[in-house]
Amino acid sequence: MPSQNNSGRQYDKRHGVTIVATAAVAANRFAAYDGGHATSAGGVKDSQGISETPAAIGEAFTAVTDYSYPVEASEPIALFDYLKPAADGSGRAAVGTATAHCARALGAAAAGQLVEAQIVTHRNA
Template sequence: MPSQNNTGRQFDKQHAITLVATAALAANRFVAYDGGYPTTAGGAKAAQGVTETTAASGEAVSVVTGYSYLVEAGGAVAFGALVKADATGRAVTGSLAEHCGRALGAATAEGQLIEVEILKHVHA
């Protein structure tokens, strides 16, 4: 889907780390500090960034941690909305009390890729 004023998909990858997956991970999904998918538990389960590729448990994966990256939507997401991770790391609409990014593009359906500004994970 379009991102900001650009009609194509874009992102601004500024920083990335290598993380060892503790579960099978899909590409373009939020990932937690412990190598699994983020939850509302916080700590090691807060979102650290977004996976660039798929990874099996025990494999290394590149995780984008700085400015923005493409994230698979878990449903419709409005441009500018705060987003959080669903149970499989996809971006869904969040709130001031629970979010890990801001949508820089819009999704009309599950499975679409949108640019998301990666923010520090906030928990209620």
């Protein structure tokens, strides 16, 4: 997961929130306000942050909510791409737009790889 400034893994976790999982949640995925994976559907499925650990239904997990954290890519991602949760409900990162995003890529990644994501306010077109 190379980033723009460092060829190794890096992130700058500032804040997190504890969420109780309402569905099985994987690590390094966009987490929704409702306790599942975020999607680009909006509402309670908007991204609240990026999950640090996996969680089963009813278990608590932490989502990083400020600055950056690694997220799994659902498709190829280029440096500085806008990112949004994939439409498939997996919580993986997909390429977003200036009007529909919740993060910016601080590196590049292929599908299935981790990319450092700078977390920003979720925007929906």
